[in-house]
Amino acid sequence: MNHNINPDNRDANNPLAPWNNDADVAESYEGKHPPIEELRDVVIAGIDTRDYPDFCDSYLESATWNGRELDRSELESINENEGQWVYDQTIEQLY
Numbered sequence: 001m002n003h004n005i006n007p008d009n010r011d012a013n014n015p016l017a018p019w020n021n022d023a024d025v026a027e028s029y030e031g032k033h034p035p036i037e038e039l040r041d042v043v044i045a046g047i048d049t050r051d052y053p054d055f056c057d058s059y060l061e062s063a064t065w066n067g068r069e070l071d072r073s074e075l076e077s078i079n080e081n082e083g084q085w086v087y088d089q090t091i092e093q094l095y
Contacts, residue, residue, distance in 0.1 A: 032074075032077060033070070033074045033075075033077040033078045033081070033082075034065040034066075034070070034074065035065075036078065036082055036085050038065055038066075039063040039064070039065055039070075040063065040064045040065070041062070041063055041064040042060065042062075042063045042089055042093075043060075043061045043062045043063065044058050044059070044060060044061065044086065044089050044090050044093050045058070045059060045061035046058045046059050046061075047090055047093070047094065049094075055087060055090045055091075058086060058087070058090040059079045059086060060075055060078050060079050060086055060089070061075070062075070063075070063078075
């Protein structure tokens, strides 16, 4: 994996550093996701109030982490593995 490392930066080995291209980021986080407690600008979609209290169609549509948008694989990983967190965010967005 080529990280295109900037030797002057103290985070030179960080695969999410801005000088690394998107392919490297996708490869390093394939099947994983950033820590959910560090996500910002969270947008939950698919909320159907007729489905109260389950909201089983709601999902994480977008979010940012460290100033960048999460990619599709990260969003999918969160939706598949962090169902309770997505539900909690749904409730928070509604109320």
